[in-house]
Amino acid sequence: MSQQAVNGVSHRGRVLTLDSMNPNVKRVEYAVRGPIVQRAVQIEKELKEGAKKPFTEVIKANIGDAHAMGQKPITFFRQVLALCSYPALLEDSKFPEDAKQRARRVLEACGGHSIGAYSASQGIECIRQDVARYIEKRDGGIPSNPDNIYLSTGASDAIVTILKLLVCGEGRDRTGVMISIPQYPLYSAALADLGAVQINYYLDEDNCWSLNITELRRALSAAREHCNPRVLCIINPGNPTGQVQSRQCIEDVIRFAKEEHLFLMADEVYQDNVYAEGCQFHSFKKVLFEMGPEYSNTVEMASFHSTSKCYMGECGFRGGYMEVINLDPEVKAQLIKLVSVRLCPPVPGQALLDLVVNPPQPDEPSYATFMKERTAVLSALAEKARLTEQIFNTVPGITCNPVQGAMYTFPRITLPQKAIDKAKELGLVPDMFYCMRLLDEEGICLVPGSGFGQREGTYHFRMTILPPTEKLKVVLQKIREFQLRFTQEFS
Amino acid sequence: MAARGLDLILHRAQVKLCDKLQGVRRPYKEVIDVFQGDLHRAGMKPLTFVRQVLAACVYPPLINSSNLPLDVRQRAQEELGRCVGGSVGSYSATPGIPEIIHSISEFIKRRDGGIPSHPENIYISPGSQWSISNILNVLVNREASPRTGVLIPVPCHNKTVLSITQLGAVAVPYYLSEEQGWALQVEELQRAHESAKGVCNPVALYVINPGNPAGYVQSQKSVLEVIRFAWEKRLFLLVDEVKKLLSSMQAYFKNQMHLYKGTYGCLHVALQLYQDCVYGENCEFVSYKRAVSEMGPPFSGTVELASFHSVSKGFSGECGLRAGYVELVNLDPAVMKYIHTLFSKDACSPVLGQIALNLMTDPPKPGDPSYLLYKQEIEQIRTVLVHSVKKVHEVVNSLPGFSCPPIEGGLFAFPRLHLTPKAIQKAKELGLQPDTFYCTRLLEEGGVFTGPGWEYGQKEGTYHIRFCIAVPQDVMEELLRRLSSFHMTFMKDFS
Numbered sequence: 001m002s003q004q005a006v007n008g009v010s011h012r013g014r015v016l017t018l019d020s021m022n023p024n025v026k027r028v029e030y031a032v033r034g035p036i037v038q039r040a041v042q043i044e045k046e047l048k049e050g051a052k053k054p055f056t057e058v059i060k061a062n063i064g065d066a067h068a069m070g071q072k073p074i075t076f077f078r079q080v081l082a083l084c085s086y087p088a089l090l091e092d093s094k095f096p097e098d099a100k101q102r103a104r105r106v107l108e109a110c111g112g113h114s115i116g117a118y119s120a121s122q123g124i125e126c127i128r129q130d131v132a133r134y135i136e137k138r139d140g141g142i143p144s145n146p147d148n149i150y151l152s153t154g155a156s157d158a159i160v161t162i163l164k165l166l167v168c169g170e171g172r173d174r175t176g177v178m179i180s181i182p183q184y185p186l187y188s189a190a191l192a193d194l195g196a197v198q199i200n201y202y203l204d205e206d207n208c209w210s211l212n213i214t215e216l217r218r219a220l221s222a223a224r225e226h227c228n229p230r231v232l233c234i235i236n237p238g239n240p241t242g243q244v245q246s247r248q249c250i251e252d253v254i255r256f257a258k259e260e261h262l263f264l265m266a267d268e269v270y271q272d273n274v275y276a277e278g279c280q281f282h283s284f285k286k287v288l289f290e291m292g293p294e295y296s297n298t299v300e301m302a303s304f305h306s307t308s309k310c311y312m313g314e315c316g317f318r319g320g321y322m323e324v325i326n327l328d329p330e331v332k333a334q335l336i337k338l339v340s341v342r343l344c345p346p347v348p349g350q351a352l353l354d355l356v357v358n359p360p361q362p363d364e365p366s367y368a369t370f371m372k373e374r375t376a377v378l379s380a381l382a383e384k385a386r387l388t389e390q391i392f393n394t395v396p397g398i399t400c401n402p403v404q405g406a407m408y409t410f411p412r413i414t415l416p417q418k419a420i421d422k423a424k425e426l427g428l429v430p431d432m433f434y435c436m437r438l439l440d441e442e443g444i445c446l447v448p449g450s451g452f453g454q455r456e457g458t459y460h461f462r463m464t465i466l467p468p469t470e471k472l473k474v475v476l477q478k479i480r481e482f483q484l485r486f487t488q489e490f491s
Numbered sequence: 492m493a494a495r496g497l498d499l500i501l502h503r504a505q506v507k508l509c510d511k512l513q514g515v516r517r518p519y520k521e522v523i524d525v526f527q528g529d530l531h532r533a534g535m536k537p538l539t540f541v542r543q544v545l546a547a548c549v550y551p552p553l554i555n556s557s558n559l560p561l562d563v564r565q566r567a568q569e570e571l572g573r574c575v576g577g578s579v580g581s582y583s584a585t586p587g588i589p590e591i592i593h594s595i596s597e598f599i600k601r602r603d604g605g606i607p608s609h610p611e612n613i614y615i616s617p618g619s620q621w622s623i624s625n626i627l628n629v630l631v632n633r634e635a636s637p638r639t640g641v642l643i644p645v646p647c648h649n650k651t652v653l654s655i656t657q658l659g660a661v662a663v664p665y666y667l668s669e670e671q672g673w674a675l676q677v678e679e680l681q682r683a684h685e686s687a688k689g690v691c692n693p694v695a696l697y698v699i700n701p702g703n704p705a706g707y708v709q710s711q712k713s714v715l716e717v718i719r720f721a722w723e724k725r726l727f728l729l730v731d732e733v734k735k736l737l738s739s740m741q742a743y744f745k746n747q748m749h750l751y752k753g754t755y756g757c758l759h760v761a762l763q764l765y766q767d768c769v770y771g772e773n774c775e776f777v778s779y780k781r782a783v784s785e786m787g788p789p790f791s792g793t794v795e796l797a798s799f800h801s802v803s804k805g806f807s808g809e810c811g812l813r814a815g816y817v818e819l820v821n822l823d824p825a826v827m828k829y830i831h832t833l834f835s836k837d838a839c840s841p842v843l844g845q846i847a848l849n850l851m852t853d854p855p856k857p858g859d860p861s862y863l864l865y866k867q868e869i870e871q872i873r874t875v876l877v878h879s880v881k882k883v884h885e886v887v888n889s890l891p892g893f894s895c896p897p898i899e900g901g902l903f904a905f906p907r908l909h910l911t912p913k914a915i916q917k918a919k920e921l922g923l924q925p926d927t928f929y930c931t932r933l934l935e936e937g938g939v940f941t942g943p944g945w946e947y948g949q950k951e952g953t954y955h956i957r958f959c960i961a962v963p964q965d966v967m968e969e970l971l972r973r974l975s976s977f978h979m980t981f982m983k984d985f986s
Contacts, residue, residue, distance in 0.1 A: 014823050015694060015727045015795050022632050025829050033585055033835040041584070067578035082550035085843075086542040092558065111524065111532030116809040118529050153617050153813070156837060164657075189836040195633065314580040316842035318617065318813075341653045342620050346841040347811030348549075 027192035031185050031451020032063055036435055040445040055443030059475055061463045062445045064239075064407045066313030066377075069466040074312055074373050076366045077355045080106075084115050084351050098364040106351045115347040121340040123151025123321070124347070127354045131321055134357030139286035144323065150335070151321045151353065153345045155269050155306035158322035160190045161338055162302045165331065166231050166263060167196040176227035178219060178262070180211070182410060182452035182460070184239040197227035202455060205412065208401050209241035213252050220260060232262040237270040237281065237405030240452050240462040242385070244279040244404040250287045257299055264301040269320075272310035275382035276404040285325060301325040307352050309407065311377040319349030319356075381407070384465040384472055391476040395483050407466060410449065413459050413483070419490035431459040437486065442478045519938035523970050525958040526940045528703070528902040530808025533962040535875070538807055538868050540861045541850045544570065545843055548579050560860040570846050579842040585835040587615030587816070588842070591849040595816060598852035603781035612819045614830075615840045615848065619733050619801040619815035624654045625833055626797045626817065629826065630695050630727060631660040640691035642683055642726070644675070646905065646947035646955070648703045651731070661691035666950055669907065672896045673707040677716045684724055695727040696720075701734040701776065701900030704947050704957040706880075708774045708900035714782045722794050730779040730798040733815070734901040774899045780820055796820040802848045804902060806872050808961065814844025872961070879960040879967050886971045892982050902961050905944070908954040914985035926954040929981065937977035939970055 018026070040058050047053060060068065067073065076099060083089050083103035090100055109126045111117030122128065128151065132144040152158035167175040176197040179187045191198045201219040203209040211234070223229045234253060236245045245253075257264045266284035274281050284303055289296040307319030324332070359374075360367040385403035392400035392411050400411040415430050423433035431448035439445050449460025467475055524532055531537060540563065547553040547567030554564045554571075573590045575581040586592055592610045599608035616622040631639045639660040643652060644667050655662045665683035667673040675698070687693045698717060700709045709717075721728045783794045801815035819827065855862040880898045887895040887906045895906035910925050918928035926943035933956075934940050944955025962970065 012789070012793060014793075014821075015725050016630060016826055017823055018825050020632065020694070021629050021826055021829065023634060025629050025833055028829070028832050028836065030832055030836040033838075034832075063582060065575065065582045067581040068575040070576055073578060073580050078550045082546040082553060085549055086546035089546060089553075092556075094556075110811070111529060112534055114531035114537055114811070116537050116807070116811045117531040118527055118803075118810045153841070154838060186836055189832075193628070193833070193836075312580075315582045315838070316574070316578070316580045318838070318841045337653070338657070341624065341650050341657070343618055343650070344811070344813075346617060346813040346844060348843050349841060 024193050024195045028189045029185065029192070029451075030189045031447050034447075034451060036432065036439060036445060036447060037062055039436065040439060043439065043443065053443065054441060058439070058443045058445055059467060059471070060445045061467060061475060062447045064309060064464055064466070065315050066309075066407070066466050067315070069464070069471075070468050071313050071377060071466065072373070073314065074370065076360055076370045077312065077314070077352060079366075080355055081348060081351060084348070087113070096365045098360055098366050102355060102358070106354060110347065115351060117347070119344045119347055119350060121342075121344050122336060123149070123345060124350050124354075127151065127350050128321075130354050130358045131323075135283075135285070135323060139283055139289070142286060142289045144285075148324050148327070149321055150324070150339060151319075151345045151350050152339075153320065153342070153349065154308060154315075154318045155267065155304040155320040155322070156186050157318075157342075157345070158302070158304055158320060159186065159265065159267065161335070162265060162322065162324075163190050163194055163196065163231075164338060165335060167191075167194045169228055172226060173228045175231065176223045176229035177231040177233060178216070178223070178229060179233045180235065180238070182240050182449065182454055183233075184235055184267070185451055187233055188453070197223070197229075199223040199227070199229055200453065203238070203241060203243070205401065205455070205458075208404070209238060209243040209410075211245060211249055211253065213256055216253070216256055229260070230263055231265060232257050233265040233267065234284075235267040236284075237268075237273055239267075239270065239406050240408045240410040240447075240449075241401070242403040242406045242408055242410065243401070244274050244276065244281065247280075247282045247287060250282050250284060251291060254284070254288055254291060254295060254299060257301075258295055264299060266301060266303040268303050269306040269309045270406040271305065272378065273381060273407060274405040275385045276402055279404045281405070285323065288325070296325075298326065300327060302327075307349060307356055310356075311374045312352070312356060313377075314352055317349040317352050318346050319353040320345075321353060380469065381465065384469060385409075387469070387472065388463075388465050388476065391473075391480070395480045397483050397487050398479075403465060407464050408462050409465060410452070410460050410462050413461065415459050416487055416490040419486065422490065431461060434459065434486065435461055438479065438482050441485075442482055444475055444478060444482075517938065518936075519973065522934065522938050522940050523962075523966060523973070524940045525960075525962060525970065526942050527810075528804060528959050528961070529810050530872075530902075530959075530961045531810070533959055534966050535808055535872060535961055535963060536868070537809065538865065540855055540865045541807055541809070541847055543861075544850055545846060548574075548846055549843070551577075562855060562859045562861050566850070570849065574842060579846070581842070583839045583842055583845060585831060585839055586611075586613060587840060587845050588849075591615070591845050594849050594853050599778075599780070599818060603778055603784070606781055606784045608780075608818060612822070612827075613816055614819075614834050615814060615816045615845055616834070616837075617813035617815075617840050617844065618803065619731065619799040619817075620650045620654065621813075621837075622797075622815060622817035622834075623651055623729065623731070623799055624658075625830070626729065626819075627651075627654055627658055627660070627695075628833065629830055631655075631658040633659045635692065637689075638691045640687050640693035640695075641729070642680070642687075642693055642696045644697070644699060644702075646704050646944065646949055647697070647699065649946055651697060652948075661687075663687045663691065663693055664948060667702070667705060667707070669705075669896070669950070669953070672899070673702060673705040675709060675713050675717060677720055680717070680720050693724070693726060695729050696724075697729040697731065698779070699731040699733075700779070701732075703731070703734060703901055704903045704905040704942070704944075704955075706898035706901040706903055706905060706960075707896075708776055711775075711777045711782065714777050714779060715786065718779065718783055718786060718790060718794055722790055728779060728794060728796040730796060732778060732798050733801040734804050776900065780818065783820065793821060795822055797822075802844060802851055806869050807847060807851050809844070809847050812844040812847050813841055814848045816848065875964055875967075876961055878964055879962060882967060882971060883960055886975060890975060890978050893978060898960065902959055903957050904960050905947075905955050905957050908944075908956060910954050911982070911985045914981070917985065926956060929954070930956055932981060933974070933977050936980075937973045939973050939977070 079099040107113045128146040128149040132146040135144040176199045178199040181200045302324045308315040360370040397414040420430045423430040429450045435448045446461040446463045543563040596608040596610045640663045642663045645664045803810035855865045883904045892909040915925045918925040924945040930943045941956045941958040
C-alpha cells in the first residue's frame, strides 16, 4: 500500500506476501527465541544507551546456553580443537601429547588434512566409528553399527531430518506425531513447518512430570480419528520439565510403540545431566535390546545426542548425531540424499563430538584435569538444581517439581484472577504477561510456559539453572520478591 | 527434465577404488579429488591469519602466546569480546553475532560502491544451501494448486534443485547457451516461463552468478535484462553469488591500492596488487543488489531479491566451517518476521564459521603484522587460479572430442565431451549415463575424481564433466596429464 505511494506506480503488490507465502511457516513459533527475548534484547540496548532501570543487566535465563552464563569450556576439548584449527601448534610443547594425538587423528581423516574441507554428508567415518564405540560402551556392549550413525548440525538438525522422512499423507492420512506436553518447542515448530499433525500427550505434573501409558493411549486413540499417528517423541531427561524416566517407564513406552506401530524418537541430549538421588539415565536403545529380539529386531527408532548440553555446553559448535535402529535400507538411502542437500555438518563440531565420545582415559596425561572439570560442572549443576527446587517451593504461589535432570526448572505459578484479566486486556497470554513484567522490573528473562505447552488453566515458566550459584541465588530471590509484589498488586 | 539424484554411482566407485588401491597395481598412487569445490581437499592451504585467529578464539590462553603475531591476538580478543560469555561455545543471536552482521553489511556496501546494506536484512546460516532452503520454504506453498514453480538454470548445481523438489515445488529449467559462453538469454527465460503454463505457477527465478558448474560471469547487460524480466513476470529473484568472493578481493585490492599510493607512493606495487581477480579480461562481477539499486525506480524499490554468499568459496575455502549468509532486499516486513522465526528454530550458525566469515570481510590491512603473509597467500591462490584457468582451457581444447569455453569465474571447469556413438552405446549397455560412464572410467583408470554433467543438467545429447580448478599448480599439471592420457585412450578405444 505505502509501496505504491512511495514509487507512484500503479497497484503493484509484492510477489512474497503474507497471503502468497507458505502458510505452514506462519504457524511456526519458537518461544525460546521468541517475543520475550526480543524484548530482552531491546532492554539491553536501552541499558547500553544509558537508560536508568532497576537493574544493570538482563539475566538471560531463557536459553540452555551454559557458556553464556559463565560455565568454562573443557580445557582438553579446546586444546584439541585449537590444534585442529591451526596445525602448526602441533609443534608447540605447551600442548599435551594426548591432545596432539587426537588432533592428528581427526586431521588425517579430513580432506587435505584440513577442517576446512567438506566431509562426507553422513559425517567423517572414523568419528562415526568412535561414536558407535561410545554407544556400545555406554550400553553395556550392545553393538552399534557406524553406518547407522549420522552426524548432524546439532541434534535439532537430525530431529528435523527424521521428521521430514516420516511426515507424509493427505487429510485424514496425514502423519500424526506424538509429543509430550510440555515439550521443547523445536518439535512443535518443526511439525508446524512440515504440516504434520501434532498429537499432545500430557506429562503428569502431580507425579514429578512422569509419563503414563494410559495418557499415551488416550492421546493416540483420539488422534486416530483425524490423522495417521506414526511417531512418538520423547525427551529424556526432559526439557523443560527435567524428569528422568525410570527404566520401567522406558520399557512401557517401547512396548507401547511396538503395539501401536509407532516410530520412536528419543531425544537424549541431556544424558549426562542427571542429578537426583535414585535417578539414572537409561538409553532407549539399551532398554530396547535388553527387552529381547522380539523388540530389538522390530521397533524402529532414532536417538539423538548433542555437544550443546551435558558438561560441555558447546552450543556454538553445532555438533550432534543420531543413531537409527531398524530403518528400512531403502529409507536409509533416501536419508543420505536428504542430508546431502546441506553438504555436511560443521567439521569443528564433528571433531568436538569425537572428543566427547572419546575423552581422556585414566592412563592419559589430560585425564586428571578433564575429570576435575567435568565433575565440577556436573556437581555445580546438581547443586543448583537442588537449590532451585528448594527455594522456589518456599515462595507462595510457586510450586516446583524436583529438577531430576537436564538444565531447567518449570515451576507452576498461581496467578490471581485480576492478573489473568489484565493479561487478556493487553492481548497477552497470562504467563507471558507475568514474564514480561518480571523482565521489565527485574531484568530477568524467562520463557513463559505457554511456549512449551501446559494443561489448560495452568501457568508456568521455564528458567535455566545455569547462572553461577551466587547469581542464581540472587535471581531466585528476585523472582520471589517479584512473585510477592505481583500477587499483591493483583489481589 | 530427467530426474536427478545423487551421484552414488561415482561415490561408490570412489570408495571401491580407495579399497582397491591397497595392493592393486595402478598407474597412480593417489586419486586427485576435484569432485567438489573444495579447495583444501584439492590441496590448497588455509589462510594462516584466519586459522591463527580461530585457534586463539577456540583456546584463549593462546592470546598470551608470543608465538602468534600481535594482530592475530588482538583480533581474537575482539572476536571473543563479541561472543556471549566470551566463548565461541555459546549460541549467538539468530541472524548471527550482531557486530559480524554489521561488518558484513559494511563489506557489501563497499562491494556495491556505497549502496547501503541493512544489517536487519542479513542472516548467517551454516552454508548457503541452508538459507536457500529456508527462503524456498517460505516461497513454496505446498497446498497451492497449481504447484509452485522455480525457474532454474541448466546446468545448475544439484543441491538447490534437490531442495526445490523436496519442498514439493517444480523446477522449471531454462538453458544457458553453451555456444555463447553459457550466456543467459532472455528469450530462453521467456520460453521457459511460457512452458510452465498449465504445469505450475512460477514464483521465483534462481540465478547463479558466477556460474556453477559452468564458469561464466554475467555481463552487466545480462544482469539488467534478468532483473527487468523478473520484474515484468513478477518473479522473486534468488541469486546465488557464492563464487563472488573472488571478485570481492578485487574490490579489496582496489582499496589497498589507494592506501598504498597514499602511504608509499609506489604505483607499480599498487598495480601489482590490483589485478583482475575474475579471470576474464573484460569481466567484472556486478552484484544483483547493486544493479537493482542503480536501475532506480520502479525496480529499486520493488524487485524482491535474496542474494546468497558463502565462506566456502573464494580464497578462504573454509567449506567445513559451514558459514554463508543471505541478504534480503525489498521484502515485505511482515514476511521478514516469519523468516526470522524460521531461522530461529535452528538456533544459530556455528560460531567459528561466523568468525571466519568476519575475518574474510575484514582482513589484515597494510601495516598490520600479518598483512604481508596474508597478501602473499592470497596472491598465491589467485596465481594458481589464473594459471589453472589458462592451462585447462589450453589443454582441454587441444584434445579431440573435448571443448571448453573460457572460464570467466567460479571454481570449476565444465568442458564438453563429444562422445562417439560407440561410447554412448557402451554406457547404455552398462545402464549408465554416458558422462557418468566416462567419469567412472576416468576415476578408475586415470585416478581423477570428477562429476558427470548429467548431475547438473545439460542439453539433451550433450555431455560434460565438472571439476574444481582451485588446485595447486603441480596437482593441476598432474591432473591435466592424467586427463589427457586417459582421454586419448578412451577416444581411441571407442572410435
